Amino acid sequence: MFHRPEQRRQAPDMTYDQMVEKVRYEGAYPTRERAEDAVHHVMSALGRQITGDERVGLAARLPVEAALAFTGQVPDPDPLTGWAFVKDLAARTGGTPATARWEAGAVLTIVAALAGPDLLARILSGLPEGWALLFGRAQLLSPQPARSAA
Numbered sequence: 001m002f003h004r005p006e007q008r009r010q011a012p013d014m015t016y017d018q019m020v021e022k023v024r025y026e027g028a029y030p031t032r033e034r035a036e037d038a039v040h041h042v043m044s045a046l047g048r049q050i051t052g053d054e055r056v057g058l059a060a061r062l063p064v065e066a067a068l069a070f071t072g073q074v075p076d077p078d079p080l081t082g083w084a085f086v087k088d089l090a091a092r093t094g095g096t097p098a099t100a101r102w103e104a105g106a107v108l109t110i111v112a113a114l115a116g117p118d119l120l121a122r123i124l125s126g127l128p129e130g131w132a133l134l135f136g137r138a139q140l141l142s143p144q145p146a147r148s149a150a
Helices: 016-027 030-049 052-061 064-070 084-092 097-115 117-125
Strands: none
Touching: 016 030, 016 064, 030 064, 030 084, 030 097, 030 117, 052 064, 052 097, 052 117, 084 097, 097 117
């Protein structure tokens, strides 16, 4: 019989109310309800993209309400690129890609702060290109071999 150490949920760095208010401020949303919708939409969409230990680690660092929206989704075995994520979010919310990009950025920059640099680096390494900018980070590219002039 294997003994798994009990996984305890650590207290997140902010409450759900604080998260929503931060999203409201960062996203310049006119109402708390609009900011809360953004949190729910983005966290649900993100829940379809992240798997494994990174999913467990991120859920433990989120306020409970955000973690429930995040973990309430079945992860897709083939995560979307950052741009495809934005287009999917727009389609699911009935918005435009521009508003979905704004919404994703407002929420994911706060998620990045809650995740911390180490967990965020692991999350980004498991996702296709285009995600770093959504989390408010620079998109680092792998060096490409030089082409020979022919």
